[in-house]
Every structure is written in structure tokens, then in C-alpha cells.
Amino acid sequence: HAILQSNTFIVENAKNNPIFQENTFVQGSPYLAFYAGVPLVSSTGYSLGTLSVIDTVPRHLDEAQIKALEALGREVVYLLEARKNNLKSIREKNSAEVSFFNILEFIDQMIWSMDLNLKLTYCNKAIYTKTGYTAEEVVNDPEIFFSIILEEDQPKITVFADEIKKNKKGVCTFRIKHKKGKIFEFNATAKLIEENGVPIRIDGISYDVTEINSAQKIIIEQKNKLVLASRLEALGQISSSIGHEIKNPLGII
Numbered sequence: 001h002a003i004l005q006s007n008t009f010i011v012e013n014a015k016n017n018p019i020f021q022e023n024t025f026v027q028g029s030p031y032l033a034f035y036a037g038v039p040l041v042s043s044t045g046y047s048l049g050t051l052s053v054i055d056t057v058p059r060h061l062d063e064a065q066i067k068a069l070e071a072l073g074r075e076v077v078y079l080l081e082a083r084k085n086n087l088k089s090i091r092e093k094n095s096a097e098v099s100f101f102n103i104l105e106f107i108d109q110m111i112w113s114m115d116l117n118l119k120l121t122y123c124n125k126a127i128y129t130k131t132g133y134t135a136e137e138v139v140n141d142p143e144i145f146f147s148i149i150l151e152e153d154q155p156k157i158t159v160f161a162d163e164i165k166k167n168k169k170g171v172c173t174f175r176i177k178h179k180k181g182k183i184f185e186f187n188a189t190a191k192l193i194e195e196n197g198v199p200i201r202i203d204g205i206s207y208d209v210t211e212i213n214s215a216q217k218i219i220i221e222q223k224n225k226l227v228l229a230s231r232l233e234a235l236g237q238i239s240s241s242i243g244h245e246i247k248n249p250l251g252i253i
Contacts, residue, residue, distance in 0.1 A: 013058035034059040038073035132179030
């Protein structure tokens with residue numbers, strides 16, 4: 001009855017009320033006599049339920065008590081809608097995060113996250129191509145993470161992390177070893193992530209620069225060869241000129 005009303009529904013003495021006097025809860029335990037119910041109506045006009053008070057003895061509510069009950073009803077509606085909106089925001093945030101991480105899985109570069117103790121907490125699938133280990137294996141076993149980094153480059157990771165903690169960002173070059181033995185070179189860029197001003201983790205991306213560095217080395221080698229060849233050619237021309245002048249001393253005079 002109360003939920004169908006637009007105002008507070010009050011039954012001062014249910015035993016004398018023709019609608020409720022035969023009710024099971026009036027005739028038997030808990031032997032209700034008084035009832036007052038405020039309809040809980042959402043901001044969009046939907047009836048959500050009622051906020052009710054009951055007693056086993058007849059009662060009368062004055063105007064102030066009715067207004068207080070109605071105010072409490074509005075507070076209940078506010079809390080219910082706030083909770084609903086909060087849950088909606090959480091679902092939307094979770095959905096956005098799922099979409100974001102799904103995108104990361106298709107990126108060729110290694111995307112990763114580690115805690116402040118340098119324990120890897122996330123890595124996308126790209127790590128499998130470069131190491132032969134799945135992201136789950138590397139995240140769940142810290143020993144694997146450090147074993148794939150060449151031993152002579154491991155101190156760089158500590159320096160890298162210290163730089164990030166100090167400057168809130170950092171860069172690093174290191175090499176990792178595939179399970180089958182191939183060596184890859186990486187350039188890493190990372191940023192310190194904070195929450196309310198408190199550092200909580202380090203997020204980064206590592207680019208495979210193996211082919212680029214290899215190509216650059218070839219270019220440098222070819223350039224050096226050209227420079228050497230040019231110098232040898234020039235030296236040959238000088239030697240030839242000197243030899244010619246020695247054979248023709250009168251030309252010098």
C-alpha cells in the first residue's frame with residue numbers, strides 16, 4: 001500500500017483498520033499495531049520501495065515527526081542513487097581498462113609495469129616474441145625476469161629504477177637473451193606513477209632496436225671503409241706524383 005502512495009502512508013492502529021485488521025502480522029506475531037511508510041521515489045520517478053517504521057502499540061505522528069521520516073526517506077534515495085552511480089562508474093572504468101589492456105596486447109613493443117621493488121607486475125604478449133617466455137611466466141617468476149637480462153646489463157636496471165624514482169622518468173639501454181640464445185637490444189622509457197602524490201609503480205615501454213643498431217653499425221663500417229679507401233687513393237696519388245718527380249729531376253728545377 002505505502003509504495004503506491006505519493007505521500008507518507010500511516011496506519012495509527014491496524015487492529016481498528018478495516019484493511020489491515022485481518023492481516024496475519026496483526027492477528028499474530030509480531031502483533032503489529034502501528035505502521036508508517038514513506039515511498040522511496042527515484043529522481044526519475046520510479047518507486048524503489050518504502051522506508052517504514054512499525055510498533056506493536058498504536059501511535060500518532062505529529063507533523064515534525066512525519067517531516068523527519070520523509071527527510072530520512074529522501075536521504076535513503078540519495079544514498080541508493082549514489083551507490084548506483086558509483087557502481088556504474090566502476091563498471092565503465094573497468095570496461096575502459098579492459099579495452100585498454102586488450103589494445104596493449106597487440107602492440108609489438110614491450111609494455112610493462114613494475115612495483116617499486118622492481119618486481120614485474122604486468123607485461124604484454126610482445127615479451128614472448130623476444131624471450132620465448134609468456135607474460136604470465138615472467139610476471140609470476142621474478143627469477144625469469146632477471147635471467148633474460150644479460151648479466152652485465154642487470155646493474156643498469158637498478159640505476160634505471162633509481163633515476164625514475166629521483167626524476168620521475170628515465171631511459172635505459174639493455175640487452176635480453178631469448179630462450180633459444182638470440183640477443184636483442186632494447187631502449188626503454190619509463191615513468192613513475194603516483195597516486196595522491198605517493199609513488200606506487202613504474203610504467204614503461206621497451207623498443208627493440210636490434211635491427212636499427214645493426215644497420216647503424218653496418219653504415220658506420222661502410223663509411224669508415226670509404227674514408228680509408230679515399231685516404232689510400234689520395235696517398236697513392238701523392239706517391240705517384242713523388243715518384244714521377246724523382247724520375248724527372250729537371251722538372252723540379
